[in-house]
Amino acid sequence: xxxxxxxxxxxxxxxxxxxxxxxxxxxxxxxxxxxxxxxxxxxxxxxxxxxxxxxxxxxxxxxxxxxxxxxxxxxxxxxxxxxxxxxxxxxxxxxxxxxxxxxxxxxxxxxxxxxxxxxxxxxxxxxxxxxxxxxxxxxxxxxxxxxxxxxxxxxxxxxxxxxxxxxxxxxxxxxxxxxxxxxxxxxxxxxxxxxxxxxxxxxxxxxxxxxxxxxxxxxxxxxxxxxxxxxxxxxxxxxxxxxxxxxxxxxxxxxxxxxxxxxxxxxxxxxxxxxx
Numbered sequence: 001x002x003x004x005x006x007x008x009x010x011x012x013x014x015x016x017x018x019x020x021x022x023x024x025x026x027x028x029x030x031x032x033x034x035x036x037x038x039x040x041x042x043x044x045x046x047x048x049x050x051x052x053x054x055x056x057x058x059x060x061x062x063x064x065x066x067x068x069x070x071x072x073x074x075x076x077x078x079x080x081x082x083x084x085x086x087x088x089x090x091x092x093x094x095x096x097x098x099x100x101x102x103x104x105x106x107x108x109x110x111x112x113x114x115x116x117x118x119x120x121x122x123x124x125x126x127x128x129x130x131x132x133x134x135x136x137x138x139x140x141x142x143x144x145x146x147x148x149x150x151x152x153x154x155x156x157x158x159x160x161x162x163x164x165x166x167x168x169x170x171x172x173x174x175x176x177x178x179x180x181x182x183x184x185x186x187x188x189x190x191x192x193x194x195x196x197x198x199x200x201x202x203x204x205x206x207x208x209x210x211x212x213x214x215x216x217x218x219x220x221x222x223x224x225x226x227x228x229x230x231x232x233x234x235x236x237x238x239x240x241x242x243x244x245x246x247x248x249x250x251x252x253x254x255x256x257x258x259x260x261x262x263x264x265x266x267x268x269x270x271x272x273x274x275x276x
Contacts, residue, residue, distance in 0.1 A: 158211060
């Protein structure tokens with residue numbers, strides 16, 4: 001038996017190494033190499049490209065607007081995502097599977113289609129709700145509310161798909177015990193459910209933030225794309241690159257990628273060792 005198991009291990013070792021090399025090669029050509037080229041172009045002249053980009057008021061405003069839209073969208077998706085996860089796991093109702101499937105629509109629908117749908121519904125001239133909203137002084141399309149809605153949609157499933165598996169694994173034994181001892185639903189959520197979901201929520205928030213910072217298609221459709229007013233960083237990158245300001249385009253792209261990667265690194269470092 002020992003000799004047969006050692007023979008199997010000897011045969012599987014080359015296969016494991018082959019799979020590792022294949023995965024590393026795939027990630028290198030798909031992720032590491034393109035990202036490295038952006039970083040190389042960004043720092044081709046030292047930090048001059050970053051300093052030049054940050055000296056442009058349009059770049060600074062685009063970065064600020066991108067951060068503001070991303071943070072608001074993440075907060076909205078956080079509240080909605082946790083609530084929807086509790087509904088899917090802790091409740092039984094007709095149409096539950098359909099609702100779960102609908103949550104994944106942003107992963108399969110093109111962001112351009114999402115932006116167009118928002119325009120058709122909220123446009124101030126011919127949208128379903130746009131004329132009424134603008135009559136009351138609230139503009140959605142070609143303004144920040146439209147950008148927030150588009151960003152919320154594309155990042156919608158990320159928190160939910162992180163929280164649902166953890167909720168299922170936790171079960172509801174502790175929650176039922178807390179209720180039997182007289183705890184209210186709110187006390188049970190804050191003292192039992194939420195602490196168990198802490199890292200799932202953090203990872204969902206980080207993924208949502210990274211996705212929101214990099215959103216392009218849906219936001220490009222619903223934003224006015226006016227420099228210094230309604231232009232986000234991803235759209236600014238396209239504009240700068242097409243206007244032969246490649247150094248600024250590379251610099252802004254690097255800053256967006258760096259912010260997303262930094263979030264993932266910080267969470268990985270802070271996560272307790274027993275949960276890694």
